[in-house]
Amino acid sequence: MPTIGFAGLGFMGAGMAANILKAGHxxxxxAHRNRQPIDDLVAWGAEEASNAxxxxxxxxxxxxxxxxxxxxxxxxxxxEGIRAGARNAGREGLVIVDCSTSEPTLTRELAASLSEDGITLIDAPLGGTPAQAETxxxxAIVGADDATLERVRPVMETWAARIMHVGPVGAGHTMKLLNNFLAMGYGAIFAEALTIGAKAGITPQTFDSVIRGSRMDSGFYQTFFQYVLERDRNAHRFTLANAHKDTRYLASLAEAMNVDAGVAKAVRDLYASAESQGDGEKYVPELSDIVAARYHTSLGK
Structure with a gap:
């Protein structure tokens, strides 16, 4: 079986790496900031790398x-990066799979330059939750050539129930930014709608009684409102800082495509304002409280 490397053992990465290990690879x-995931993985049989x-x-x-x-x-x-390590070891044929939510322009630039060293980069950003990473x-939203995808598919199948090939390298990150624009856009809309409703006498409970089960219901809605109604912070663990980053990348992509994306910019600016006031490490559903507080109202029970 191929030897697998993994960098980034956060909410998603820890579960993904554990599943790769369980499959026998x-x-x-x-390691990065949090030692707990790496200590767990090493205890289960992984080896800690000294550097990239x-x-x-x-x-x-x-x-x-x-x-x-x-x-x-x-x-x-x-x-002490991956390219330098592969080059110094005279190693060709390495495949790097970027599951981060990154900028498509950088992805394509890196792929082109890495190919000169015999290294293939593909993008496979993620859809789902930390709980789904564990199970x-x-x-996986993949930008790759067919042959490379088939090479890495058996490993990806250890942590992905659905692998969607959306085009060549860079297409995965493009589609992921579009997906996250929709999600973070809904988050911004929910936050503002709840504040307007609260100011007009519509409680979050009343709001939910109309939306839940309707055409406007969704998995995103349900985890967002699990926080709004039950105050469960762990229902939707995606930080406002990450939301700002992703919407910023999307707005930059739109600008590069000569699209005057006014909605994307407005969504970006709302998340930027939350991060700038020190709330970047709060989770996306908590934007509802941040917006409500700006208008001197509360959504809590």
């Missing part, structure tokens, strides 16, 4: 699941 993992270069030198396939474009760039092209039920 030799696994090398790279070691992943490039010793692995056949390396998965990245980090915050965004700067972190991807650093892991690949840092002084192996994520979605």
């Amino acid at each position: 030799p696994l090398k993992v790279l 270069a070691a992943l490039g030198a010793e692995c056949d396939i390396v998965f990245l699941c980090v915050t965004g474009a700067p972190q991807v760039k650093a892991l690949i092209d840092g002084d 192996g039920e994520l979605q």
Whole structure:
């Protein structure tokens, strides 16, 4: 079986890496801020890599699941990055699978430059929740050539219930940004609708009694309102800082495509304002409280 490397053991990555290990693949993992996931994986049989270069030198396939474009760039092209490790070891044929939500322009640029070193980069950003990462039920939105996808598919199937091939490298990140624009757009709309309703005497409970089960209901709606109604912070663990990052990337993509995306910019600006006031580590459903507080109202029971 190919030796797998994994960098980025956060909410999603920890569960993904655990499933790769459970399937019997030799696994090398790279530590970052939180030691608990890596200590658990090592206890279950994984090996800790000293740096990203070691992943490039010793692995056949390396998965990245980090915050965004700067972190991807650093892991690949840092002084002790994956490219340097593969190059120094004389290793060709390495495949890097970027599961982060990154910028499509950077993805295509890195893919082109890595190919000169015999390294293939594909993008496979994720759909789903940390709970689905643990149970192996994520979605992978893949930008890749057919041959590379088939090479990595058996490993991806250890953590993904659905693998969607949407085009060549960069297409996965493009589609993921569009998906997250829809999700974060709904989050912004829910937050403002709840505040307007509360100011007009419509409680969150009344709001939910009309929307739940209607055509406007969805999985995103349900986890968002699990926080609004039950105050369950863990129902939807996606930070406002990440929401701002993704909507910023989408607005930049729209600008590069010469699209004056007024809605995208408005959504981006709302998340940017939440992060700028120090709420970046709060989760997306908590935007409802942030917006309500700005208008001197409360949505809590």
